[in-house]
Amino acid sequence: MKQRAFKQVDVFTPNPYYGNPLAVVLDGSGLDDAAMQRFAKWTNLSETTFLLPPTDAAADYRVRIFTPGGELPFAGHPTLGSCHGWLEAGGQPRSKDFIVQECKVGLVKIRREPGTKRLAFAAPALKRSAPSPTVLAQVATALGLKASQVLAAQCLDNGPLWLGLLLDSPETVLSLAPDHKALAKLGTKIGVAARYPHEDAAPLIARANREARAFAASQPSFAPDFEVRAFAAPLGVDEDPVTGSLNASLAQWLIAEGHAPERYTASQGVCLGRAGQVHLERDAAGQVWVGGESVSCVDGSVTL
Structure with missing residues (x-):
């Protein structure tokens, strides 16, 4: 040593x-x-x-x-x-x-x-595909989601493998209380995201975590476009505070499918008392950058 x-x-x-x-x-x-x-x-x-x-x-x-x-x-x-x-x-x-x-x-x-x-x-090159309906249903159950709350889903692979879910609202994202043991048994890392109507961002974050809300108020230049959470029970991490690889693959997918603009910001970690700030951009050559x-x-x- x-x-x-x-x-x-x-x-x-x-x-x-x-x-x-x-x-x-x-x-x-x-x-x-x-x-x-x-x-x-x-x-x-x-x-x-x-x-x-x-x-x-x-x-x-x-x-x-x-x-x-x-x-x-x-x-x-x-x-x-x-x-x-x-x-x-x-x-x-x-x-x-x-x-x-x-x-x-x-x-x-x-x-x-x-x-x-x-x-x-x-962001490294992304491979993506549709998840099987069976896996998607099992994951939704473990997350406590109704089928109507999942707007879109993709298997995302940029080195790490994620099942990405676009949900109906940031409030749904922030209110999730996953069954981490069930997610660990499924062996699937899950990333969830939802887009903010900007006028709703502050009260939703406030409801989730007062400390994170207070910090966000001290950073007025940061107004998130998306709320993101990452669940990685198969790796021994129930919830990751802020996840670059997931945000990279989400951006590649969401921008390509028209669910997100070519430049946006994401908040992550609110439910853990954090205030992660992620900056996403797709440049003129099609390369996604995560900052x-x-x-x-x-x-x-x-x-x-």
């Missing part, structure tokens, strides 16, 4: 402790899979990352991403949080335009958003 540089980063928030925390081991060299998995389980965060030298000459660094229950080929908030940590620790990208991350899904471009403190990643701010909350070393 040795001392390794370490950060704990809060992602998708401009202020500490309102986003999604990420443990970042800035030097993962020499650690085997079992050691990485053991530490990820110990941190008990939704994800823990380990930065390594790249194996692809086009990449600036390589990252391995672990949940308490296993390794992921890609995930969004670990991508932004790891990049934030790498840059803050003195990482120098080869290109002036992008930082390039290597992970199991391939190379992922990350850009600095002009005029902001946000980083944004290029958010990150802030370091813990900075030091870890013995591994």
